[in-house]
Amino acid sequence: MCGLYRLVSPPEVVRERFGYVEEERFPPRPLIRPGEPVGIVRLEDDGARHFRLVLWGLAPHWMKEPPMGRRIINARAETVLERPAFRGAVRYRRCLVPADGFYEWTGPRGSKRAVLFTLPDARPFAMAGLWERWQAPDGGEIETMTIITVDANADVAPVHERMPALLRREHWQAWLDTREVPAQEAVRLLAPAPDGMLKGRSVGNPLKGAAREPRLL
């Protein structure tokens, strides 16, 4: 699955690769965790790509409580068209999640170890995501996101059964363009990465001693 990832590439590199016209500031982060603000790229009303910071953990608009606790950090590609929690988002609110590494865990509870998967050149790639906007009674808005998972490819399978859905660059626009590309068609782009594409490196427990980003709530 994908419950921890990384984006340490300089903002200029991410901007150049993803081609957004506007961005919210973000520092390079070796550990990006559920509940934290994370960067997504989405098409907005001007038809252009924008980089926005939203909270990791999907909170559909009909949730009663604000998304304080843990929410839905992953969505299975196989069920994303059917589940009430995802149906609206996969049709109207698809996004890219820039990353240059994701972690998968292995080992027994209490002594888990992580493997960091990257491209050989450590360049940023796009994970497939969905986002939501939650409206508070007082009018405040909170935006959230979730990362779509698929079966592990041969690189990841020794460590874990699932992995984030990575989108080929030539598919980025179709995934983002919810006006032109219907959900059923977009979901066909979600597949395990080609075998041999990713490089894995054992990193122990990267959470040990790590400081966390400030919460937004």
Added chain:
DNA sequence: CCAGACGTTGTT
């Protein structure tokens, strides 16, 4: 009809 859930992962 109403009430309650609505998700994934991993673990038991």
Added chain:
DNA sequence: GTCTGG
């Protein structure tokens, strides 16, 4: 909001 279970 929409579906499922009772």
Added chain:
DNA sequence: CCAGACGTTGTT
């Protein structure tokens, strides 16, 4: 995600 904690009182 994992690791580690997991209370009371008083009030609704």
Added chain:
DNA sequence: GTCTGG
């Protein structure tokens, strides 16, 4: 088992 803090 479930929540919180990192």
